[in-house]
Amino acid sequence: MVNLMDNPLKSQWWRDVKWDGCLAKPSNLQKLAAAESPGKLPADVGWFEYAVPTINQLGPSCCGQAWANWMEMMLRKFVGKDCLKPGEEIDGRAIWAKGRELFYGGALTGGLYLNQGFAAMIALGMIPPESNLVDVDPTIDAMAAQLQKTPMVQGHLVCEGWYHPNPLNGCLDHSTRPGPSDGGHATCLMGLSVEDATVFWIGQGSWGPDYGWKGYFLMADAMWKTCYIGEGPCTIALPDGWEKFDGYKQYVTRNAQ
DSSP states (O other): OOOGGGOTTOTTGGGGOOOOSBOOOGGGOOOOOSOOOOOSOOSEEEOGGGOOOOOOOOSSOHHHHHHHHHHHHHHHHHTOGGGSOTTEEEOHHHHHHHHHHHHHTTOOSSOBOHHHHHHHHHHHTSSOTTOEEEEOOSSHHHHHHHHTTOOEEEEEEOOGGGGOOOTTTOBOOTTOOOOTTOOEEEEEEEEEEEETTEEEEEEEOSSOTTSTBTTEEEEEHHHHHHTBOSOOOEEEEOOTTGGGOOGGGGGEEEOOO
């Protein structure tokens, strides 16, 4: 793993990194069907109104950053856009570090499973203790339906195509496939777009606003399945009245952009 502390704002530093921030559960890996034909889906669904590209992540902290992005969107939509001031964001690194403390003796040398990131949020008091992790079926219908309610967190293998996003729309290079040495990366699934009967999933990463299109990327459903790591997508079922829970406030930090 490249030491990102050396120059975390280096343009396109992510090209030089071996990703291992999202861990795979081999028992969950499954042979997903080929790209599905979308049914009657809305042409475009997204959480852009509530999303702000995160700062460049430090170390293999993407699982924490993905959950932080999820939380930020939920707060801006259901609590109010002014609950996080311009330049403020939830500290995803704190989520990752807590997860590494809970499950790996505090060693900041690896990633997390998505459910471990959720457990870290509970342990930090960032979300209500009555919250529950919810797995979403990795199908077009199930994910499209969930996007009407919440964003999701997902895990994928980072193949060569991730390093060549189209700067005009963030679309990944779909000509490559992941290999056995490719590591995992967690991102926040926050939208979909349907073009010529092809579903493109919209993700918000943690590689800064210089990645893709202003920090966002597009991945066709076929690539989504090809790079699927067996983790996610998942979301959190928050209890009634969670909007009044302010545990997140002690984990608000100012970004470096």
